[in-house]
Structures are given as C-alpha cells and as structure tokens.
Amino acid sequence: MSDDLFTAGRDGADPSDEPGAGAPVRPPLAVRMRPRTLEEVRGQAGILRPGSPLRRLVEGGQNTAGRVGPMSAILWGPPGTGKTTLAHLVATAEGRRFVELSAVTAGVKDVRSVMEAAARDRDMYGRATVLFLDEIHRFSKAQQDALLPGVENRQVILVAATTENPTFSIIAPLLSRSVLISLSSLTDEEIVQVLASALTDERGLAGAFTLADDARDHLVRMAGGDARRCLTELEAAAGVALDDLPAGRGYPDEQEPAPITLAHVEQAVAQAAVRYDRAGDEHYDVASAFIKSMRGSDVDAALHYLARMLEAGEDPRFIARRIVISASEEIAMADPTALQTAVAAMHAVAQIGMPEARLILAQAVVHNCLAPKSNAVYTAVNEAIADVKAGRSGPVPVPLRGTGHARAAKQAGTATGGYVYAHDEPDSVAAQQYLPDSLAGADYYHPKERGFEARMVERWRWLRDRLGR
Numbered sequence: 001m002s003d004d005l006f007t008a009g010r011d012g013a014d015p016s017d018e019p020g021a022g023a024p025v026r027p028p029l030a031v032r033m034r035p036r037t038l039e040e041v042r043g044q045a046g047i048l049r050p051g052s053p054l055r056r057l058v059e060g061g062q063n064t065a066g067r068v069g070p071m072s073a074i075l076w077g078p079p080g081t082g083k084t085t086l087a088h089l090v091a092t093a094e095g096r097r098f099v100e101l102s103a104v105t106a107g108v109k110d111v112r113s114v115m116e117a118a119a120r121d122r123d124m125y126g127r128a129t130v131l132f133l134d135e136i137h138r139f140s141k142a143q144q145d146a147l148l149p150g151v152e153n154r155q156v157i158l159v160a161a162t163t164e165n166p167t168f169s170i171i172a173p174l175l176s177r178s179v180l181i182s183l184s185s186l187t188d189e190e191i192v193q194v195l196a197s198a199l200t201d202e203r204g205l206a207g208a209f210t211l212a213d214d215a216r217d218h219l220v221r222m223a224g225g226d227a228r229r230c231l232t233e234l235e236a237a238a239g240v241a242l243d244d245l246p247a248g249r250g251y252p253d254e255q256e257p258a259p260i261t262l263a264h265v266e267q268a269v270a271q272a273a274v275r276y277d278r279a280g281d282e283h284y285d286v287a288s289a290f291i292k293s294m295r296g297s298d299v300d301a302a303l304h305y306l307a308r309m310l311e312a313g314e315d316p317r318f319i320a321r322r323i324v325i326s327a328s329e330e331i332a333m334a335d336p337t338a339l340q341t342a343v344a345a346m347h348a349v350a351q352i353g354m355p356e357a358r359l360i361l362a363q364a365v366v367h368n369c370l371a372p373k374s375n376a377v378y379t380a381v382n383e384a385i386a387d388v389k390a391g392r393s394g395p396v397p398v399p400l401r402g403t404g405h406a407r408a409a410k411q412a413g414t415a416t417g418g419y420v421y422a423h424d425e426p427d428s429v430a431a432q433q434y435l436p437d438s439l440a441g442a443d444y445y446h447p448k449e450r451g452f453e454a455r456m457v458e459r460w461r462w463l464r465d466r467l468g469r
Contacts, residue, residue: 072178135161319349338368
C-alpha cells in the first residue's frame with residue numbers, strides 16, 4: 001500500500017517525481033469515488049432502468065433509423081444524489097465533448113461561447129457537446145433564454161442540475177424541450193454500500209482503514225441520503241484516525257489498517273452521536289414526542305426534540321413538514337398566522353439548509369407552542385370525510401349545479417328555483433340550500449372559544465341562523 005492516500009502526483013507517478021512539486025493535494029474522496037459506469041451508481045434504480053430516457057442518454061442510444069437523437073435533461077433532486085455524476089456519464093458516450101458551467105459564475109456570454117464551439121464541433125467533426133449546467137435555478141430568465149437555440153437545434157445536449165422545483169425555477173420553453181428527471185435521496189442501505197466501496201476501492205481508502213459499526217451508523221445518520229456528504233465526513237474521520245495513531249507506528253496498510261471509531265467520526269464532524277435510529281422506533285418516538293410537545297404548548301420540550309432530531313442528522317425538510325401539519329391540525333383558526341409561519345419556514349429551510357435552518361425551524365416551533373390551540377378544523381374535515389366514505393353524498397342541489405344542468409332542468413320543467421348570487425344580497429349571504437338533501441342537517445365545524453377563533457364564534461352563529469341551519 002502506497003503512502004499517498006491523501007496526496008498524489010500524476011496518474012501512476014510518485015509525487016516525489018514531480019519537479020518542484022512536493023506533495024500535490026489529491027482530489028477529495030467524493031471526487032475520486034465518483035462512479036465511472038452506470039453499474040457503480042448507487043440508488044436511482046427507477047430512472048436508470050433499461051430503456052429509460054436517462055439510461056438511453058448515458059448510453060448514447062438512438063433508434064435504428066437514426067431518427068431519435070439524445071434529448072436534453074433536467075436533473076432535479078437533493079444534494080449528493082448523483083446529478084453531477086450522471087452528467088459526466090452522459091458525456092462518456094462515444095463522440096461527445098463535455099463542458100461544465102456553474103450558474104453561480106457563468107453568464108450569457110459564457111453560454112453563447114459554448115454554443116458557438118459546439119456548433120463548430122458538430123459541423124467539423126460530427127461530435128456532440130454535453131453542456132452540464134449546475135444550479136440552473138440561479139440563472140435569470142434572460143440567461144435561460146440564451147440556452148434555447150442550442151437546445152432546440154441540438155447544438156448541445158444540455159444536462160442541467162437543480163435542487164429546486166423546476167416548475168418554478170426554470171422557464172417553460174426550456175422545460176418543454178427537455179426531459180425532467182427526478183432523483184431521490186439515497187437510502188441508508190445505499191449509503192452503507194457507498195461507504196463500503198470507499199473503504200476498499202483503490203481510488204478511495206484502499207483497505208488502509210476499518211470502520212467501526214457505530215461509527216458507520218453515525219455517518220449514515222449524518223449523511224441524510226447525501227453520498228457526497230457521507231464521503232466527505234468519512235475522509236475527515238480518516239484524517240483524525242491518522243493523527244490518533246500511536247507514535248512510531250507509521251502509516252496504516254492492508255496488514256494493519258487503522259481503525260476509524262465513533263470518537264473519530266464525532267471529532268471530524270464536531271457533532272456528538274445521538275441515540276436516534278432514523279429507520280426504527282426511536283425515529284418515530286422522537287418525532288411523536290416533538291409533535292405532542294407542540295400540541296401541549298411545552299416550548300422547551302419541543303425545542304429539545306427539535307435539537308435531538310437535528311443533531312442526529314434528521315432531514316430538516318422532514319421536520320418542517322411536521323411543523324406545517326401541526327400548525328393546521330393543532331392550531332388552525334385559533335391562530336391562522338401559525339400556518340403562515342410554518343409554510344414560510346418550510347420554504348426557507350429548502351432554500352437555505354443547515355446549519356442556519358435550525359433558527360428558522362426553532363422560530364416556527366416556538367410559534368406553534370405559544371399559539372392557542374384548536375382542533376375544530378381537524379375534527380370538522382374528518383367528520384365530513386367519514387360521511388362521504390359512508391355513502392352520504394347525494395346529488396348536488398339543482399341551483400348549485402353548472403349552467404348546463406340548470407338550463408336542462410329549466411327546459412324539462414324540473415327546476416325548483418334559481419341560484420341566488422350572494423353578492424346581490426344586502427349582507428352578501430344567500431340563504432339557500434347548499435348541502436345535498438341527505439346531509440341537510442350536517443354539523444361539522446364547531447369553533448373553539450380561544451385565540452383568534454373565539455372572535456369568529458359570533459359570526460359563525462349568525463351565519464348558521466342566516467342560512468337556516
């Protein structure tokens with residue numbers, strides 16, 4: 001085993017042979033372990049199935065008549081799911097040139113330059129250009145417009161990556177000219193496979209280290225389905241393990257690999273391990289305690305469970321979704337602004353990420369805890385759904401039906417009265433039957449006399465009287 005796991009010179013060369021180079025820094029472990037073939041890709045089995053658009057794009061396939069060429073693709077998914085890797089694999093198909101741009105630094109001039117070079121390559125050498133554009137959501141509308149001619153005429157095969165919903169962040173003309181491919185976070189089992197490969201592969205740590213089971217489990221928890229993050233933290237932990245070797249032992253090798261312990265991982269990521277199994281009972285127990293603490297208005301307990309989930313590497317988006325549900329289920333009209341805060345927090349967390357997301361989540365948790373509580377909306381909709389499931393539906397009253405039905409009833413002489421337009425009434429409330437006959441006496445919603453909802457009780461009573469309920 002060579003002693004250059006963390007430094008290397010030219011491919012296959014001893015760093016000492018580099019003139020005046022010393023020991024050049026080797027690429028990060030996550031870069032070295034980037035899959036070179038589809039078979040090495042972990043996860044994404046659904047979008048890489050035989051015959052799928054992405055697989056055909058990677059393999060460079062087209063139909064026998066040559067009438068179906070490679071389409072551009074937009075890869076949408078969380079960080080560390082393989083977007084950049086798949087773009088590199090698309091470029092490996094025979095006769096393709098790869099160009100990579102980042103929307104953070106590139107502009108319209110850079111895009112046009114790539115398009116011009118791609119047109120020359122296509123016309124002179126018959127070679128296709130794959131343009132990988134990372135973080136395309138950061139491009140303005142004008143910058144995205146500059147991509148359209150090249151994508152339309154297949155001057156380039158665009159492979160764009162984004163962590164944001166393309167429906168909102170990418171212009172419609174570009175979406176319509178591309179295949180949208182959604183990637184998902186890796187499962188815990190797939191992250192374990194990534195770690196095992198990195199420990200043994202010659203491109204990775206090449207058998208020079210062993211990884212304790214509890215250290216592996218902690219890395220998996222911290223990864224949150226992000227392979228790149230997992231490999232980065234493994235490399236950092238390996239560095240800590242090297243520093244911890246006994247004096248005089250020397251560099252680890254296959255005969256005596258260096259152990260990476262939980263303490264090494266904790267030190268590397270500056271984060272203590274927390275008892276929290278994301279796939280087991282502890283996950284559900286903590287999440288349940290978190291929700292029940294917000295319901296019970298115990299702000300300190302809710303913040304404790306929030307911290308416990310965050311420190312264990314729980315996906316902050318999962319936590320944000322629980323807060324949104326709680327705001328509607330437990331609070332609702334008692335404080336309508338709680339839902340506004342929770343939804344804003346959910347969107348902000350998706351944009352910002354950790355560690356700053358902890359502040360946004362904490363603000364929403366505190367709002368939920370301090371808000372007055374009401375489950376009136378929750379109870380009302382559940383009772384309405386129960387009636388529908390029990391078959392208590394019935395035909396829509398004729399005046400409320402679409403104009404076509406109302407006209408037909410009038411012509412048939414079966415009309416029983418026209419629709420009363422609420423805004424024509426002095427108080428903008430039209431006293432007419434809205435529910436089907438079989439549910440005329442339904443009584444679902446009962447506001448609680450607390451918080452903002454208490455201010456609605458009098459209005460609710462008046463409306464029921466006005467509607468004859």
